[in-house]
Amino acid sequence: xxxxxxxxxxxxxxxxxxxxxxxxxxxxxxxxxxxxxxxxxxxxxxxxxxxxxxxxxxxxxxxxxxxxxxxxxxxxxxxxxxxxxxxxxxxxxxxxxxxxxxxxxxxxxxxxxxxxxxxxxxxxxxxxxxxxxxxxxxxxxxxxxxxxxxxxxxxxxxxxxxxxxxxxxxxxxxxxxxxxxxxxxxxxxxxxxxxxxxxxxxxxxxxxxxxxx
Numbered sequence: 001x002x003x004x005x006x007x008x009x010x011x012x013x014x015x016x017x018x019x020x021x022x023x024x025x026x027x028x029x030x031x032x033x034x035x036x037x038x039x040x041x042x043x044x045x046x047x048x049x050x051x052x053x054x055x056x057x058x059x060x061x062x063x064x065x066x067x068x069x070x071x072x073x074x075x076x077x078x079x080x081x082x083x084x085x086x087x088x089x090x091x092x093x094x095x096x097x098x099x100x101x102x103x104x105x106x107x108x109x110x111x112x113x114x115x116x117x118x119x120x121x122x123x124x125x126x127x128x129x130x131x132x133x134x135x136x137x138x139x140x141x142x143x144x145x146x147x148x149x150x151x152x153x154x155x156x157x158x159x160x161x162x163x164x165x166x167x168x169x170x171x172x173x174x175x176x177x178x179x180x181x182x183x184x185x186x187x188x189x190x191x192x193x194x195x196x197x198x199x200x201x202x203x204x205x206x207x208x209x210x211x212x213x
Contacts, residue, residue, distance in 0.1 A: 020081050023060060024053040035078035041066060057087045 021034050023045060031042035044064050054060040060082050061067055067075070069087075076087035 020084070021079050022081050022084060024049060024083060031080075034075060034080045036071060036075050037078075037080070054082050056085070057082050 021030050023031070028039075028042045028046055031037050031045055032039060037045075041064065044066070048054070048063045051063075054063065057072055057076075061069065061072055072087045
């Protein structure tokens with residue numbers, strides 16, 4: 001609210017500073033207030049005006065000594081007019097100033113919303129970056145888990161193969177020992193059978209010898 005009031009005051013001040021002073025209606029004091037007109041020029045203007053109003057700027061330049069086209073343009077820029085007209089199309093300073101002041105006020109008014117919008121715009125890329133980072137972390141974790149699972153599976157398969165190999169070796173050893181035992185038992189039985197046969201054959205011979213005696 002304060003800014004609006006200051007803007008309005010600035011506009012009023014600018015309008016007052018550039019208030020048009022008509023050479024045919026202004027008093028000597030009002031003529032002195034125009035930049036570039038001093039007491040000497042204002043006195044000449046008043047004296048010539050007594051002879052008749054100035055028709056236009058050219059009439060003003062011709063009748064007032066010390067005023068040329070260059071100085072007339074400066075006086076016009078300072079707010080002096082002849083019958084309400086500026087010198088050779090010099091832009092009306094008050095109108096331009098009045099138009100510029102609201103624009104400046106509006107620009108300042110729009111600065112705050114723009115400044116407030118800036119953090120929101122900056123926050124959007126940051127949020128997006130965080131999301132991308134989370135996705136990357138999740139992807140890396142999934143990859144690590146898959147790798148660990150594959151390793152565990154490979155280790156389990158390796159252990160299973162080793163256990164199976166050990167069982168086969170143990171079974172082969174047990175079979176070998178069983179075969180050896182069976183062979184030894186068979187050999188022992190055969191030997192015992194031979195010994196028994198010899199003993200049986202020796203008994204009749206001993207009996208016959210005893211009988212002859």
